[in-house]
Amino acid sequence: MRSRSRTICLSLAFITVFLYLLLALVSLPIHHQPCDPPLPPRTHVLRDLARADHASVGPSGPTDPAHRDSSSKGANKDAKGRVRTLSDGLSSASQGKMNMPGGVRRHGTDRAESVASGLSKLEALFDHPLYNMPSPPIPEEDWLLKVKPKIKASEKSSQMWVSASKEGYEDVRWNSSSTSHPPWLRFHLGISRWQLYPRRDPNMDPLTEQLATQRIVSAVQKSGGTQLKLVMSFPNYGQAMFKPMKQERDEETNYNLYYFSDFERHNAEIAAFHLDRILGYRRIPPAVGRLVDVVEEIKRVTTDRKVARTFFTSPVGNVCFYGQCSYYCSTEHAVCGRPRKLEASLAVMLPDLSLASRRSWRSPWRRSYSRSKLAKSVGVSVFSYRGTSVSQNLQKKHPNVCNMDRHHYETFEKFGNNTFLLHLDNGRAFGRHSKDEPSILAPLEQCCRIRRTTWLRLRLLSLPQFRLSDVMRASLSHDPLHSVAPLLSEPHLAALDRRLKTVLETVSRYCLDLNQAVSKMTYR
Numbered sequence: 001m002r003s004r005s006r007t008i009c010l011s012l013a014f015i016t017v018f019l020y021l022l023l024a025l026v027s028l029p030i031h032h033q034p035c036d037p038p039l040p041p042r043t044h045v046l047r048d049l050a051r052a053d054h055a056s057v058g059p060s061g062p063t064d065p066a067h068r069d070s071s072s073k074g075a076n077k078d079a080k081g082r083v084r085t086l087s088d089g090l091s092s093a094s095q096g097k098m099n100m101p102g103g104v105r106r107h108g109t110d111r112a113e114s115v116a117s118g119l120s121k122l123e124a125l126f127d128h129p130l131y132n133m134p135s136p137p138i139p140e141e142d143w144l145l146k147v148k149p150k151i152k153a154s155e156k157s158s159q160m161w162v163s164a165s166k167e168g169y170e171d172v173r174w175n176s177s178s179t180s181h182p183p184w185l186r187f188h189l190g191i192s193r194w195q196l197y198p199r200r201d202p203n204m205d206p207l208t209e210q211l212a213t214q215r216i217v218s219a220v221q222k223s224g225g226t227q228l229k230l231v232m233s234f235p236n237y238g239q240a241m242f243k244p245m246k247q248e249r250d251e252e253t254n255y256n257l258y259y260f261s262d263f264e265r266h267n268a269e270i271a272a273f274h275l276d277r278i279l280g281y282r283r284i285p286p287a288v289g290r291l292v293d294v295v296e297e298i299k300r301v302t303t304d305r306k307v308a309r310t311f312f313t314s315p316v317g318n319v320c321f322y323g324q325c326s327y328y329c330s331t332e333h334a335v336c337g338r339p340r341k342l343e344a345s346l347a348v349m350l351p352d353l354s355l356a357s358r359r360s361w362r363s364p365w366r367r368s369y370s371r372s373k374l375a376k377s378v379g380v381s382v383f384s385y386r387g388t389s390v391s392q393n394l395q396k397k398h399p400n401v402c403n404m405d406r407h408h409y410e411t412f413e414k415f416g417n418n419t420f421l422l423h424l425d426n427g428r429a430f431g432r433h434s435k436d437e438p439s440i441l442a443p444l445e446q447c448c449r450i451r452r453t454t455w456l457r458l459r460l461l462s463l464p465q466f467r468l469s470d471v472m473r474a475s476l477s478h479d480p481l482h483s484v485a486p487l488l489s490e491p492h493l494a495a496l497d498r499r500l501k502t503v504l505e506t507v508s509r510y511c512l513d514l515n516q517a518v519s520k521m522t523y524r
């Protein structure tokens with residue numbers, strides 16, 4: 001009897017162990033990330049994602065081989081060297097000596113430490129294989145502009161446009177050699193079918209430095225759009241779109257305003273450029289912050305009477321102006337210097353429409369509101385993808401981290417519908433950090449398409465060693481306005497991480513057949 005019960009006990013124990021083993025075997029694939037995409041055929045990126053101390057390909061790793069001229073000699077010539085450049089931080093971080101701007105010290109050692117550690121994360125990010133994938137050379141027809149062959153002296157006088165007033169402008173001494181071109185022209189000549197500028201662009205530092213420091217010789221109001229903005233011109237004929245500061249960094253958009261009456265934020269224009277670069281898209285024109293003297297650099301140089309006649313001195317002695325536009329161009333909404341210095345964003349202008357016309361596409365997910373009906377959900381994008389036609393593009397996934405004001409997209413006409421979408425006008429991004437807007441994810445939820453490289457980069461940016469908020473904080477520390485106050489407040493940086501997590505979760509939750517959802521994407 002006793003031996004029978006012992007046999008029964010032993011068999012029960014044996015069965016239990018067996019069941020445990022079986023359960024463990026079955027549950028292994030469940031613990032495996034359900035949304036892990038298949039390994040891309042040409043890289044071992046996922047393996048790299050898993051490794052904290054991945055092998056870096058180094059700064060001399062693959063760059064865009066097709067960038068027409070990677071030398072920045074000459075382009076740098078007239079830059080004043082007063083501003084920390086985007087790559088300064090990277091090289092000083094790698095040398096272990098941090099030459100932090102004054103602003104960092106002002107905002108305490110904690111912030112300085114997180115900027116310092118962010119700088120090495122940013123460097124590691126741009127060194128990661130995902131940011132250094134080899135790309136094919138760019139064929140001639142994929143460049144937006146071509147340098148015309150030399151014009152004969154006899155044709156010159158009748159064909160060349162001559163400015164009526166050369167006051168303030170430099171004598172032009174450019175020839176077809178790119179070393180003689182100013183940075184803004186090099187930027188224009190570097191625009192291709194798939195991006196506005198190449199990764200690791202040697203022209204980026206001189207370009208942003210000139211936007212931040214060059215003398216402003218003219219400022220006229222830019223027509224179109226709803227809010228005040230000016231086009232600034234520089235002595236070397238470069239131009240920039242100026243958007244003034246209208247809101248303090250820690251203020252949030254008023255909950256009772258629809259997105260289209262929200263203020264445009266100069267810091268959002270700058271932060272969007274940095275974010276776009278970090279995400280690896282390069283489709284937002286470079287934008288920098290600048291403290292502009294409203295008297296010396298606007299009132300005194302403007303030929304635009306509509307702007308000039310709106311200048312006044314406020315009761316506390318600050319110089320203000322408001323221009324003419326359909327929203328917020330009134331004394332109640334004037335932009336004011338302190339007493340004359342005004343924070344602003346300056347974004348490099350794209351080539352003139354007469355040289356490179358653009359096509360405007362209505363976003364299928366744009367927001368529309370009616371006084372009587374409930375809002376119809378529509379969409380937006382900071383993330384989008386290349387590799388299929390624009391019309392297809394617009395109907396596919398576009399999760400956005402920040403901008404509800406994405407009603408239209410522009411593309412360069414020359415490239416037809418097989419090109420990237422320009423992301424102009426980011427002033428209404430970064431309006432709220434305390435509330436997320438889930439409807440922005442509608443395109444992603446509905447279409448479940450995400451470019452493989454986008455997916456991998458997003459996952460990379462969610463890892464602690466490349467955390468999006470850390471690399472954004474570090475990248476923004478290079479902007480000249482960082483010395484006044486960090487471009488994005490900490491709650492906004494934290495919101496970026498939180499929203500990135502939501503995007504990743506959305507893909508995992510809605511795109512069940514993830515392999516299919518990501519594997520169709522092309523590499524670009």
Ligand SMILES: Nc1ncnc2c1ncn2[C@@H]1O[C@H](COP(=O)(O)OP(=O)(O)OP(=O)(O)O)[C@@H](O)[C@H]1O
Nearest residue numbers: 224225226227241285347348349350424425426427
């Ligand atoms: N960097 C740039 N270079 C050239 N053109 C630009 C640039 N940025 C914007 N534009 C053009 O100027 C127009 C107005 O700019 P923007 O959209 O920023 O103004 P806005 O007042 O915010 O417009 P809206 O109220 O329609 O949103 C854009 O539609 C675009 O065609």
Ligand SMILES: [Mn+2]
Nearest residue numbers: 225405425427
């Ligand atoms: Mn706008």
